[in-house]
Amino acid sequence: MLAMDFRGPRRVRAVQKPMPEILHPEDAIVKVLRTCICGSDLHLYNGNVPDTRVGMTFGHEFIGEIVEIGSEVTEVKVGDRVMVPFNIACGRCICCKQGMYGNCYESNSESTAGGGFLGYSHTGGGHNGGQAEYARVPYANFGPTVIPAGMDLDDAVLLTDITPTGYQAAEMAGIQPGDTVVVFGAGPVGIMAARCCWLFGAGRVIIIDQYDYRLEFAKNFAKCEAYNFRTDMDDPVMFLKKITDWIGPDACIDAVGAEAEGNVMQTITGRKLLLQGGSATALHWAINAVRKGGVISIVGVYGPTDNLIPIGNVLNKGLTIRANQASVKRHLPRMIDHVMNGILKPSLLITHRIPLEEVAEGYHIFSARLDNCIKTVLIPPTANR
Amino acid sequence: MKKTAQDFAHIPGWGIDADPKNDPTYPNRHRTGEEHDGRSWERPTQQVLDREVLHSIERPDYTAVVGNSVPPSGLSGMIRRFAFKYSENSYLHWLPLVMADKVNVVEGLLDDLAHGTVPNIWAEKGYNSEWKHDKKSLFIKLGTVAALTAGVVYLMTSNNKGSKPKRG
Numbered sequence: 001m002l003a004m005d006f007r008g009p010r011r012v013r014a015v016q017k018p019m020p021e022i023l024h025p026e027d028a029i030v031k032v033l034r035t036c037i038c039g040s041d042l043h044l045y046n047g048n049v050p051d052t053r054v055g056m057t058f059g060h061e062f063i064g065e066i067v068e069i070g071s072e073v074t075e076v077k078v079g080d081r082v083m084v085p086f087n088i089a090c091g092r093c094i095c096c097k098q099g100m101y102g103n104c105y106e107s108n109s110e111s112t113a114g115g116g117f118l119g120y121s122h123t124g125g126g127h128n129g130g131q132a133e134y135a136r137v138p139y140a141n142f143g144p145t146v147i148p149a150g151m152d153l154d155d156a157v158l159l160t161d162i163t164p165t166g167y168q169a170a171e172m173a174g175i176q177p178g179d180t181v182v183v184f185g186a187g188p189v190g191i192m193a194a195r196c197c198w199l200f201g202a203g204r205v206i207i208i209d210q211y212d213y214r215l216e217f218a219k220n221f222a223k224c225e226a227y228n229f230r231t232d233m234d235d236p237v238m239f240l241k242k243i244t245d246w247i248g249p250d251a252c253i254d255a256v257g258a259e260a261e262g263n264v265m266q267t268i269t270g271r272k273l274l275l276q277g278g279s280a281t282a283l284h285w286a287i288n289a290v291r292k293g294g295v296i297s298i299v300g301v302y303g304p305t306d307n308l309i310p311i312g313n314v315l316n317k318g319l320t321i322r323a324n325q326a327s328v329k330r331h332l333p334r335m336i337d338h339v340m341n342g343i344l345k346p347s348l349l350i351t352h353r354i355p356l357e358e359v360a361e362g363y364h365i366f367s368a369r370l371d372n373c374i375k376t377v378l379i380p381p382t383a384n385r
Numbered sequence: 386m387k388k389t390a391q392d393f394a395h396i397p398g399w400g401i402d403a404d405p406k407n408d409p410t411y412p413n414r415h416r417t418g419e420e421h422d423g424r425s426w427e428r429p430t431q432q433v434l435d436r437e438v439l440h441s442i443e444r445p446d447y448t449a450v451v452g453n454s455v456p457p458s459g460l461s462g463m464i465r466r467f468a469f470k471y472s473e474n475s476y477l478h479w480l481p482l483v484m485a486d487k488v489n490v491v492e493g494l495l496d497d498l499a500h501g502t503v504p505n506i507w508a509e510k511g512y513n514s515e516w517k518h519d520k521k522s523l524f525i526k527l528g529t530v531a532a533l534t535a536g537v538v539y540l541m542t543s544n545n546k547g548s549k550p551k552r553g
Contacts, residue, residue: 008490011509024432024450050482051465053455054493072430090449093426106429106449109440111473116450126438126452138450139429177403198396201403223396274483304479334402343398364511370518 002381003132004359006056009047010367014359017057020128020136025072028140030084033383034157035062035130035356037366037376038086039187039259040301044121045363048258048271048278049303051110052121059119059378060086061161062130063153066144075141082144084137085328086161088116088127091142102325107138114325123304131359133380145332148340157377158346159335165299165326166192166255167335170200172297172324173251178203182240182249182289184282186214186226188349188375189299190255194222195344197253206249208236208285210261213372221348229262236262240289248291256282257300277302277311296321352376437462439469461489 003017020029038061044052066080076082088108089101095115096104107116108125116138119129129135137144147156166189173181181202183194186209197205205224209215215226233239241248258278261267266279278301286296298321302311338344351374354362359378366376393399429449437456440447457465464485471477497504507513515523 007493007504007509011504011506012511013505013509020453023435023453025430026450047486050479050486052486053457053461054489054496055455057454088450090429092429094424097426105424109438109444109447109451110469112441112443113473116448116452122439122452122454124452125448126454128452128454136453171402175403177400198393198399199402201400304473338398338401343401360509360511361514362511365514365518368515368519368522370514 001133002356003057003128004059004356004378006044006052006058007054010045010364012045012058012360012363014357017132020132020134022068022070023136024138025070026139026141027070028066028073028076028137028144029068030062030064030082030130030135030137030144031067031382032059032062032064032130032133032135032380033081034064034153035059035132035378035380036157036161037131037362037378038161039189039257040120040161041363042367043258043278043301043303045367046259046271048274049121049123049301050274051123053126056121056126057119057128057132059129059131059135060117061157062118062135063147063157063160064130064135066140067134069140073140076144076146080144081147083147083156083160083332084118084130084135085143085145085164085332086118087143087325087328088118088125088138089142089327089329090139096142099327099330100324101327101329103327117325131356131378133356133382143329145329145336148336151336151339152347154347154350154377155339155345158349158375159332159339160328161326162188162192162349162375163335163339163344163346164328164331165189166194167196167199167331168324168326169193169253169255169297169299170196170202172295172299173197173200173253174295174297175200175202175251177201179250180204180206180244181251181253182286183207183224183253183255184286185209185254185256185260185300186211186218187255190253191218191222191349191374192346193253193255193299194218194224198223199338199343206240206243208240211369214369214374217372217374236285237288240285244291248289248294250291251295251297252286252290254282254286254296254298254300257298258302260300274303277304280311283311299324299326349375350377354378356380439465441473442469443472443474459489459492461485461492464488 005015087102089104090106093105104115111123116125181197183190194207207218207226210230219226229236260279260281263281266281270276270279356378362376365373438451468481
């Protein structure tokens with residue numbers, strides 16, 4: 001089958017690989033219909049996450065049709081079209097029982113902070129992902145959720161990661177009616193987070209980024225204020241204080257993580273030398289800008305560290321600043337309702353539809369922000385394009 | 386401070402999820418008391434370990450399901466095995482993994498060549514898209530690389546000339 005193949009930082013290709021197999025009685029094999037390139041994939045692509053091995057297949061955001069099931073799979077059947085949450089969750093461990101599906105104890109042997117993630121580095125358990133024609137999906141009784149009749153497949157694929165992640169980012173901000181919320185990062189997750197802030201009753205939503213085309217997109221999609229930190233201000237923290245009557249916003253959302261730009265020292269030590277868990281520029285701005293007693297919500301991914309507080313582990317373990325990987329399965333019922341009722345239309349974020357064969361171009365376009373790219377969907381040749 | 390706007394009718398769904406009692410997202414909502422009992426859940430069937438999987442020493446065993454992506458191999462595999470002797474709290478876990486990744490990239494190139502594949506670096510970096518959408522940036526990058534290469538070659542050549550022993 002055709003699959004994405006990681007060759008090293010900023011080098012990927014599509015190659016033929018062996019078909020995935022049932023390796024556990026609760027596994028399913030899914031024929032991929034749509035798969036995305038996520039901002040989190042860029043952390044791997046750029047070489048910022050340790051133990052990302054040459055030969056891996058990325059892709060944690062995908063939907064597909066079940067073509068084979070293991071002997072203990074009872075909740076889905078061959079032929080079902082399913083959304084596959086990016087978290088691999090057993091559904092029965094102590095974290096899963098509490099709805100923390102991003103923290104499952106039974107899906108990631110290789111690190112203990114997060115649970116298992118499809119198509120992530122080996123710090124996410126070393127599971128191959130869905131940027132392929134077929135993918136192995138563990139714990140098929142629990143994770144995969146049947147796509148409701150009538151749901152657009154492009155909406156469905158965006159419910160497997162970025163929509164729930166944006167939604168959880170807004171929820172974790174603890175928004176009270178009328179609150180001012182600032183979102184750092186106008187990538188797909190940041191834009192969705194800004195959009196979802198309104199659902200929790202925000203009174204003012206502001207998004208900060210450095211690319212005008214993304215800010216323009218955010219303004220239209222999320223109905224929020226949008227500012228460019230390169231051109232609209234000298235110092236983002238000063239600027240945010242100033243426009244909030246020198247008090248600061250009630251909540252700040254870090255939807256950037258390790259790839260942040262805007263600070264030279266952070267870039268050198270965090271992104272180039274990997275001496276800390278990436279560039280924590282957005283997190284610094286969020287902490288310094290928020291009002292006293294405010295809330296910081298982190299969904300931006302950070303790598304492991306040696307001289308920075310291990311903020312990535314704060315995220316992966318769901319500790320209280322309020323940070324976590326989105327527990328997709330927990331949100332899906334409400335996300336499905338919102339999509340079916342027209343409250344959210346995630347597919348409007350998709351700007352590029354690229355054949356899986358051109359995965360390298362897809363990554364480069366998304367990574368280099370070429371062609372006004374917001375969100376890229378890859379479509380395998382077997383998916384009836 | 387800007388006051389709350391008066392009319393949010395233009396925002397579909399404004400406030401629809403504002404009621405904390407109707408909050409689907411907050412973790413730890415279903416505490417059962419079992420969290421005091423340690424690893425008390427009924428564990429799923431253990432996946433057969435038919436390939437080498439490294440596991441964190443911060444847990445006593447493997448998870449019921451393990452990944453099947455790329456087993457450790459070669460020199461990078463040796464470095465990774467070393468890293469997994471240390472906890473995730475240790476520099477000796479993370480820094481060797483960073484190093485192993487870099488070694489692994491070289492191994493990948495050698496593996497390609499050993500299998501008769503010459504990696505198409507241009508294509509793997511997706512530069513066709515940059516050629517299509519941002520030629521200016523591409524020319525700057527190529528120009529920079531060419532200038533640096535020429536500079537290095539010049540310096541090396543100059544040093545060689547300068548280091549020749551004088552006659553007499």
